[in-house]
Amino acid sequence: GAVVSQHPSRVICKSGTSVKIECRSLDFQATTMFWYRQFPKQSLMLMATSNEGSKATYEQGVEKDKFLINHASLTLSTLTVTSAHPEDSSFYICSVRGGSYEQYFGPGTRLTVT
Amino acid sequence: KNEVEQSPQNLTAQEGEFITINCSYSVGISALHWLQQHPGGGIVSLFMLSSGKKKHGRLIATINIQEKHSSLHITASHPRDSAVYICAPGGSQGNLIFGKGTKLSVKP
Numbered sequence: 253g254a255v256v257s258q259h260p261s262r263v264i265c266k267s268g269t270s271v272k273i274e275c276r277s278l279d280f281q282a283t284t285m286f287w288y289r290q291f292p293k294q295s296l297m298l299m300a301t302s303n304e305g306s307k308a309t310y311e312q313g314v315e316k317d318k319f320l321i322n323h324a325s326l327t328l329s330t331l332t333v334t335s336a337h338p339e340d341s342s343f344y345i346c347s348v349r350g351g352s353y354e355q356y357f358g359p360g361t362r363l364t365v366t
Numbered sequence: 367k368n369e370v371e372q373s374p375q376n377l378t379a380q381e382g383e384f385i386t387i388n389c390s391y392s393v394g395i396s397a398l399h400w401l402q403q404h405p406g407g408g409i410v411s412l413f414m415l416s417s418g419k420k421k422h423g424r425l426i427a428t429i430n431i432q433e434k435h436s437s438l439h440i441t442a443s444h445p446r447d448s449a450v451y452i453c454a455p456g457g458s459q460g461n462l463i464f465g466k467g468t469k470l471s472v473k474p
Contacts, residue, residue, distance in 0.1 A: 284460060290407070296452070296464040343407050349460045353397040353416075357409040 254280035258358035273331045275346030281326035284349040289342045302329045336365040372465040385440040387468045389453030401452040
């Protein structure tokens with residue numbers, strides 16, 4: 253399967269600042285990547301679907317102007333949390349869509365907003 | 367009613383026991399994933415299946431599309447199997463719907 257990395261693995265930022273999270277597909281050209289988040293003791297929830305070269309598709313309730321997604325190449329998608337607030341503190345995970353509905357997950361990024 | 371129901375929510379087993387985790391879903395799917403999440407948060411995809419049965423080492427996954435039910439079995443369980451196991455049916459676009467997970471603890 254594909255190897256997916258995320259950077260950073262952990263980040264702490266002050267309220268009001270922006271944070272960028274990178275998701276890289278190291279050995280697979282990914283036309284589609286997914287961004288999920290997981291609040292403590294809750295299920296993973298899909299935030300958006302990122303397609304290379306086009307605008308991301310956001311799930312209901314996810315603000316596209318707050319969570320900026322850029323999928324500029326087949327190996328990199330970025331999620332920028334703008335004007336972060338403590339309620340944005342969460343575990344953010346990306347995945348790469350492979351063939352035949354397979355998905356390969358990144359290791360996740362734990363964001364803490366103080 | 368949740369679209370994905372897993373049972374049990376929590377499971378404690380003794381090393382060596384045979385373990386079964388069940389998943390029922392109400393949505394139409396293209397494939398169903400079983401995922402493993404360790405305490406640090408990282409997720410590993412164990413299986414993706416759309417019919418029948420798959421086996422990988424001590425893990426077995428089955429799915430019944432007509433009944434909208436899947437099971438994950440672990441034979442000869444080991445403490446290193448302790449993790450959260452998540453059932454995630456997927457649609458044709460690849461988007462997954464996640465169950466709440468089953469927290470498994472295997473005692474030595």
